[in-house]
Amino acid sequence: MEAFKFQIFSLALLALLLAPASVDAVCGSCTNAHACISETQFQLCFDGVRDQSQNYTCPSDRAICVDYIATCMANGTAAVRGCGDVSVCGVCPDVTAKFTCTSRNTFAACSNGAITAYTQTCKDNFVCSAPSAAAGTPCVSHCRGITGEVCDLPRQTSADDTPIQTTSLDTSPQQRGSQQ
Template identity: 35%
Template sequence: MAMKMFNYVQIVCVLALAWFLVGILADCNVCQTNQVACINSTSFYLCFGDGTPHTDHIYSCLDGTVCTDRAAICLQTSAQWPPSCGDTSKCGQCSANRNYKFACQSRRLFQMCYGATQPTGALGVCPAGYVCDASTDVVCVAERAGQNYTCDLNDDLVSSPTEDTTVATTVATTSKPTTPSSLTAQQVCELRAKSGLYETVPRDPNCKRYISCYFATSGKIIAVEYDCTASSYFEAEKERCSYLLPANCTA
């Protein structure tokens, strides 16, 4: 009887460990059974049941919680409920490197710190097969199986801080010769006359507010105004929210 009980306990432990590892090894930016795609440890896209992450809006978990594959999506940080994807707590942190030499902005992108507390200048890119590692002083190290990233964020969610993403004329693609100084969201979408994510008019200098334009089944274009999350900013040229403050924005 004692041996059977011991075997039962072993089986339970193995199953628990397997479940735990599945949680750790979950893929980033992939729709889960709870209909979200975690893109890092604290942020996610919605999936709406179609198996495709909808990238027009980034959602963030509350402080102290992480993005998981559970029904509640965001749960308190613990070993029992590990995040489905990555760790972003050291993204952009010069202090992650002991000599404040550089900061990792994503898996392969980095910025120099030169001993300061905030990174500055253009982004650097690690060569193919290498990743940014703030635990060393060589910046980029060879990627290996089971790699722990200093900043586990997809590279395409980070934009260059020197890139000017200003749209010179918000409605330049329309036939109207002049642009009013102020437009409602609906007016912006009617002038654009196509689906997409666009800047407000006037443009939000903080790069938070943007307008989503899409066509209803009736054929009428619909306008919805959104805000990027507290840790992300709207990029007009790429029509998305990303995590690095563009040069033409005010924090």
Template identity: 35%
Template sequence: MAKDLQIVLALFFVCLVGHVVTDCNVCQTNQAACINSTSFYLCFGDGMPHTDRIYNCLEGTVCTARTAICVQSNAQWPPSCGDTSKCGQCSAHRNHKFACQSRRTFQMCYGATRPTGALGFCPPGYACDASSDVVCTPERVGQTFTCDLHDDLVSTSTTTPTTTVTTASPTPSPTPTPTPSPSPTPNSMTAQQLCQLKAYTGLYETQPRDIYCRRYISCYFNKAGQIRGVEYECSANAYFDAPTQRCVYVAPVNCTARV
């Protein structure tokens, strides 16, 4: 009887370990690639995550390798990868000094409840650590990250403000010969119209642009070689970042805050 119990416990341990050892952003048998503890990409059977849209688990559930993808959070079925509960949280640091936005990026808090200003970047070999006052600490084997989010999922557009420089011409320019001008871009276009204008695959801003950075257009070629357009929307906790053509967790500078 005792031997049978040992066998059952051993099998349970093997099954449990099989669900724990899973890499981030890698297609699992359930055709989902968890990118942190609560978000994932879909794989659609081709072995590569499709990064055009981020899916989020419901509150209280975590991303796993199980068939349902998102299951209730508990010790038996831990998330496949990462912990993002402290991402962007000034309260993660005891003095509200800074907030980790990913494994190696951060924003300063200056004692406030929300981070502000441009993103900071830890040096190579260092990671953002809210348990320390020095912001970035040397990475170590088996380290638990304050914000276990891959850096490429964080928009860096906040660090590169656009500057327009105007120079005056020393002499008046001659009046050019009038030439037919292209038709003006319409104030509003459907997804199909926009993709026909772009004539190339990719993810683009809607026309007019969504000031909340939620909606975007996906352009692709169908099997007949015709350009097609479909409008999508980032999840409730993500924003569309046009320069990187993906949904990210940190709002780009040209986005209006949502209430």
């Protein structure tokens, strides 16, 4: 009986050690030596910086980009995808949309279905929600950010790695008659 318990314990320990670690994946973030930029594509990273000059595509038998040492894995695996939904990024769904998310915590105004030039940033602990952005209130608590509604991209930077001009948006209620 004791040998049987040891075998069960050993198998459980082995399964735990071989299971992939849970990660908080963000599309475009360097993990190991690569950054997933879509469900099937990635870029190489050098010293934690993405080389954006070349995109690579996972092979068809291992089509899903993941944030593990093995960059690409088969579609049916339980591994956490390295890149969530980016289809909601930078899209003004129709002419009535007020804003669109441009990253997990930035957004831009929409004007007649087109994105304006300047981005704004949500306050700390807030993320941009695509449905809320289209309705006019882009920033929601990170606890309310639902997968598939949040643009799964890190804040964008320009080619020389300096941040694009952003401004902070104060989402707190304003007091009437207060001095500024």
